[in-house]
Amino acid sequence: MDIKCYIQASAAISPQQSFTGDYTPQLLPLTERNLLRAQEPGYAGFIPPNSLRRMSRLLKMGLTSALQCLRNGNASVPGAIITGTGRGSLQDTEKFLHDIRTYEETALNPTPFIQSTYNSVNGLVALQQQCTDYNNTFVHRGFSFEHALLDSILQIQEGAAQSVLTGGFDEMTVEHHYIKSRIGYWKTALTQPADMLESGTQGTVAGEGSVFFLIGTAPSAVELKGMQMLYKPTPEQLSASLTQFLAQQGVAPEEIDLLVSGRNGDTRFDHFYDVAEKVLPSSVEKIHFKQYCGEYDTAGAFGMWTVTQELLSGRHKTALLYNHFYGEQHTFVLLQA
């Protein structure tokens, strides 16, 4: 990168107690279904009551994590707002679709339709912060957050913005969980996060969350060195691309002291993580972040939040995030303290 990019602040609403800024990941117990639900914070200090009553769950999570991120970065109006979401507000989408059926395409409430659009969170953040600059939402399944991140880097490299509020958010509903279970997304038997990586079965545990970063040119403790996306690579292509990516970044594999991987215990696709791990020394410390947040389209944002927290802790110097979404969308992100 010609212009260095830094993670100036972050905020995460996730199944973990992450919103308070604590980083103590726990292997949470599941009792009903293979789904790690996000722990929602109190919204009163972030959203006016008259707006709060109309917002659905994902909008509240997205707006609140975005605002907390800006507060953490002592910023008010970012130079751009760029986000990714794989599904947007499912709760609103389902309500709107149910109403279409129930009322036979008449008498439809406007609110669920408005909020079901993917760029609702961006719009809310922009309205609340009076940000009239570049505003974009990417909806590319497992590449949604990653394209938001890429666009953020490009905005900074082109001098269009000095700081960018970048985020990824997705929610899971009971109905959508059921639909995805029918096409093999989740493990059929209730599987605890503590056991999911060794379960030896197909599918994984679902999750949800909303994670935001303030990325900018002002130096801070964590530098975003680079990223690369790969679509449906073979294991050979993946290995060669990772080697090439590290070389392009001027980082030897031996310099990586932390690998944060999206390994999720799905036997159909975990072999990709084996391939990536073989490029690095066997001694490298590994964290498999989906045990803590579950699988969802923008889980990569939680992965990058995990990397950021690890680097801020001072335990590591150079960290690689490698994540893929059901074997199709693969991403490397390199960060350095």
Place this chain on the structure above:
Amino acid sequence: MEALKLKLKQQIIEALNLQDTKPEDIDDNAPLFGEGLGLDSIDSLELMVLLERSYKIKVEDPREGRKILQSVQTMAEFIMSKQAA
């Protein structure tokens, strides 16, 4: 009329998710928009939908809607007049 107004207040609270409001907090003649309940233009659309779903009354003319949605009293009077017709 009184029963209708009470029912309307309950429906408004539910439709607009007015969590801390009880039916007795809404004065029959208080303006729904601006000062009174502080509702906005999206709420007015929600109330139009409420009339259509619950009372099978479709308000076609927006100018007419503005008069109907002034207060719970005007809404109830409008519903009564339509039901009587």
